[in-house]
Amino acid sequence: MTEPILQIENLHGWYDESHVLHGVTLEARRGETVALIGRNGAGKTSTLRAAMNLLGRREGSIRVNGRETIGMPRHKVAYTGLGYVPEERGIFASLSVQENLMLLPSIGENGMSVARIYEIFPNLRERRRAAAGTLSGGEQQMLAMARVLRTGPQLLLLDEPTEGLAPVIVKAIGSLLAQLKADGMTMLLVEQNFHFARRLADRFYLIENGRITDHFDREGLEAHADRVADVVGV
Ligand SMILES: Nc1ncnc2c1ncn2[C@@H]1O[C@H](COP(=O)(O)OP(=O)(O)OP(=O)(O)O)[C@@H](O)[C@H]1O
Ligand SMILES: [Mg+2]
Structure with missing residues (x-):
């Protein structure tokens, strides 16, 4: 296994008084493509925003290359990779x-x-x-x-890169991401389009109501097909 680039542990996040992330735990290791899958409002964008310190308030741990960023000012997070x-x-x-x-x-x-x-x-x-x-x-x-x-x-956080695009363009974006992956880029891919994510991702996290409710790798895909269907309705 390669070393972790991003390690999120028991992350809670708020917009003003609204508590939207309830203990998200996930990691991405060097060279991996990790998919974060969930329906509208599940907390996908909020997780990425929290990683960039763009949420109002965060608690828990977010380490980038082993370095804690939870107390880091926003402009510094942008330089962590x-x-x-x-x-x-x-x-x-x-x-x-x-x-x-x-x-x-x-x-x-x-x-x-x-x-x-x-x-x-x-x-x-x-x-x-x-x-x-x-x-x-x-x-x-x-x-x-x-x-x-x-x-x-060092790590790309991609929020629904295929949303609203025609199938031929989705395919082109898929080829680009596959090329970046082949070049060694690490990616955290947020998607509602599971068919797109499954072609690229090495591991999958399911997020519901601000919590990770399941995670599995490619070998576990079939065994988790019902869970995926529950979460994104495929
Ligand atoms: N700026 C905001 N202020 C207050 N609440 C917000 C804000 N943005 C999102 N939320 C709430 O936070 C929760 C998580 O939203 P988030 O945008 O992270 O979901 P998502 O999984 O990215 O959904 P989608 O697939 O629709 O993009 C939702 O309940 C949403 O209503
Ligand atoms: Mg979103």
């Missing part, structure tokens, strides 16, 4: 594709060059002078991932 691609993508619509890519400095020696980004995402090269707001949903998702890869993350 976590790369967050939020559901809303966070790209700048009025800036060009290339400007979006140049906006964040590359952090550490692992940051991807723009040239390498364009190799992996040839359609972003083609559209590099276009305003990001004019890209298709799939291209915007790719730009959001590319921006984060520029910063050289």
Whole structure:
């Protein structure tokens, strides 16, 4: 087994008075793709936001490369090696594709060059002078991932990267993630689309009402098919 990059233990999280995470425990080891599966409102996004210290209040433990981040200020968490691609993508619509890519400095020696980004995402090269707001949903998702890869993350936190995209684009995103995985990237993939997640993930966590209610690896998939169906209705 490789070493853990992210270890979340007994994580509780709140939005103001609203207690939404009730003791989440999960980990991602170097090179793994881990899927966090759950229905609407289960706490998937909140778990990722908590890892980035973007929730109002958190308790428990979140270690990145063995280092506790629960008391760390938000701007420091961004430099621990976590790369967050939020559901809303966070790209700048009025800036060009290339400007979006140049906006964040590359952090550490692992940051991807723009040239390498364009190799992996040839359609972003083609559209590099276009305003990001004019890209298709799939291209915007790719730009959001590319921006984060520029910063050289050790672990990608991906929040529903296929949501609202046409099947052919979902397939393209799947190939990209498979390539990143083959290159050794560690990923925590939040999905409601279990069919997408099952092709990529090495391990699976089911989340319900802010708690992890099951976890299993690929070999355990079949034995847990009923549980998966309960949670995401496939
Ligand atoms: N900004 C917020 N303020 C208050 N409550 C929130 C906020 N965002 C989410 N919640 C609540 O926290 C709980 C978990 O929401 P979360 O967004 O983490 O779910 P999710 O699993 O990502 O769902 P979805 O699949 O719809 O994206 C839900 O009950 C939700 O209503
Ligand atoms: Mg969500």
